[in-house]
Amino acid sequence: MNATSPHTADPHTADPHTADPHPADPHTAGPDAAHPPPAGPHRALLARHRAVTPSWLATYYREPIELTHGEGRHVWDAEGRRYLDFFGGILTTMTAHALPEVTKAVAEQAGRILHTSTLYLSTPMVELAEQIAELSGIPDAKVFFTTSGTEANDAALLLATAFRRSNQVLAMRNSYHGRSFSTVGITGNTSWSPTSLSPLQTLYVHGGVRTRGPFAHLSDEDFTAACVADLEDVLGQAEGTVAALIAEPIQGVGGFTSGPDGLYAAFKEVLDRHGILWITDEVQTGWGRTGDHFWGWQAHGAAGPPDLLTFAKGIGNGLSMGGVVARAEVMDCLGANSISTFGGSPITTAGALANLRYLREHDLQGNARATGALLLNRLRSAAEELPIVREVRGRGLMIGVELVERDGSPSPQAATATLEYARELGVLIGKGGRQGNALRIAPPLSLTPAEAEQGAGLLVQALRQAQHTVGGKEQGQ
CATH class of the missing domain: 3.40.640.10 (Type I PLP-dependent aspartate aminotransferase-like (Major domain))
Structure with missing residues (x-):
């Protein structure tokens, strides 16, 4: 999916329900942390946002994005990039966008x-x-x-x-x-x-x-x-x-x-x-x-x-x-x-x-059971070869992925890096956990099997990139 051009942004902040209380090191947080993108609609709106809203009103990504419209399981940002929405406005877009x-x-x-x-x-x-x-x-x-x-x-x-x-x-x-x-x-x-x-x-x-x-x-x-x-x-x-x-x-x-x-x-x-x-x-x-x-x-x-x-x-x-x-x-x-x-x-x-x-x-509960099982199986299978992943958990379309350092301790840096890599690849997810080291995956319940497969592939790719950037616990630990 051509959701973004490479080297677009770098994360470490989060929304008010999932913000990382331990900001990531900008040198390890994700792609091109030291080289922010050129000014654009998002950069201008961010300056206005910060001028009139509380400092504790957190946002996702080092360069936050504005979502302007959606359809089904997809959303578009103000710069025209399309994403698979695997977070649904914090588990709120339950059925579909623009249903x-x-x-x-x-x-x-x-x-x-x-x-x-x-x-x-x-x-x-x-x-x-x-x-x-x-x-x-x-x-x-x-x-x-x-x-x-x-x-x-x-x-x-x-x-x-x-x-x-x-x-x-x-x-x-x-x-x-x-x-x-x-x-x-x-x-x-x-x-x-x-x-x-x-x-x-x-x-x-x-x-x-x-x-x-x-x-x-x-x-x-x-x-x-x-x-x-x-x-x-x-x-x-x-x-x-x-x-x-x-x-x-x-x-x-x-x-x-x-x-x-x-x-x-x-x-x-x-x-x-x-x-x-x-x-x-x-x-x-x-x-x-x-x-x-x-x-x-x-x-x-x-x-x-x-x-x-x-x-x-x-x-x-x-x-x-x-x-x-x-x-x-x-x-x-x-x-x-x-x-x-x-x-x-x-x-x-x-x-x-x-x-x-x-x-x-439309039995979306049954669909959540089926597509959620598909996602869980794909992520658990990939996690076997990713030391950065400690656990894949959840049920239905409510899936958490806990990320860790080499010694098995929580890794908020790995979570922020994965969050950004996923966005760069074209899928939006959330983050949580007391240390901000858990990914939260919760698409609309009308998610199709094809979208589940596509999203799983993108998430696995993002995790592999985070594994390379941040690292995780050694194999066998």
């Missing part, structure tokens, strides 16, 4: 009315809430719409702490739940927690990372038992009532890590004994992306559904949409009045309805 069904629904709704607020009844909001409540698996479910995953998790924390009359919350190590004051307070990934101040008392437990940490050497069964014992120990140190456990079935910003299937079912047995609520953060794992299940929690479903479920990203296919599903007694526990000015707006719910209908009618 005609969504575009039509949005245009038709925009021609009628754009906005009303929850002070007025809304047919598309009610219809979408009915469908999500049924799909959630939560009995007697009610739905509250927000504008983002951060706001959805905020709302879930409000509900859980009000219902349980406690501000103590359990969260997973290496987790990420948003950028607001309260969600930063339950984020276990220190690279994304800019303050220790919080309205919540957060207790962190093991289980989000299977192949690193003190339990990594154990079997899945023993790993789960050790994590349950840790949970019991943490609860023994808590003072009084604990409100909830919030957990991502697969940790997104953490680098697409997860515990064994059934871990949260084992946790829920403990939680239920104490009356503690289980909040599943499905902002990235929902809507069939994992292929095997419609929701990430269903891989842990032996103990039944969660008490609360948060969602966002993919349901809107780029529209600003999020929400919370909860049992009616939990959702209705608030005593004060409340509204949502923008949550569940006519235009976002109309687009989300069309998007959800397309996803279900």
Whole structure:
């Protein structure tokens, strides 16, 4: 694919959900780090961007790009270069770019009315809430719409702490739940927690990372038992009532890590004994992306559904949409009045309805399972000859590739180099992990087998180039 000319840019920054907190050495970060490209539309826009936005608002690539339009699984930048999109605006373009069904629904709704607020009844909001409540698996479910995953998790924390009359919350190590004051307070990934101040008392437990940490050497069964014992120990140190456990079935910003299937079912047995609520953060794992299940929690479903479920990203296919599903007694526990000015707006719910209908009618969950398996197999096969790759993990179209140095330590330099090489070759991916050393691969769920093959080939090529540039652990270590 002729996506770019050679020697175009050099990375080390990242978007606000996946930025590398350990910037790469410009001499090892990627191609031509010491020779930036000539000024162009992107360079001019970057200067304007930096003048009016916060310094902590990170962007991908040393020379960031503007994406101006897309179609299907492809996007184009302001300089006319085409890319396979394997990140989908941080797992948000779930079905496809410029999906005609969504575009039509949005245009038709925009021609009628754009906005009303929850002070007025809304047919598309009610219809979408009915469908999500049924799909959630939560009995007697009610739905509250927000504008983002951060706001959805905020709302879930409000509900859980009000219902349980406690501000103590359990969260997973290496987790990420948003950028607001309260969600930063339950984020276990220190690279994304800019303050220790919080309205919540957060207790962190093991289980989000299977192949690193003190339990990594154990079997899945023993790993789960050790994590349950840790949970019991943490609860023994808590003072009084604990409100909830919030957990991502697969940790997104953490680098697409997860515990064994059934871990949260084992946790829920403990939680239920104490009356503690289980909040599943499905902002990235929902809507069939994992292929095997419609929701990430269903891989842990032996103990039944969660008490609360948060969602966002993919349901809107780029529209600003999020929400919370909860049992009616939990959702209705608030005593004060409340509204949502923008949550569940006519235009976002109309687009989300069309998007959800397309996803279900075309079995995109099944497609994620099939094309994801193709990608995983290709990457795992190539990794056998790439010492730079420690692990290829994930399920469906949610795939992580962890990169390391020669001694096996995390290598953010290798990740930034691969990110840039991939862009140069014509494929956009993401990055994550606490040390910024994991690649995040999450294409739209309509990805075709041919595109999966093409993208896998480009990613393998990018990894080989990073292996040559940065190096990895020695063979056999």
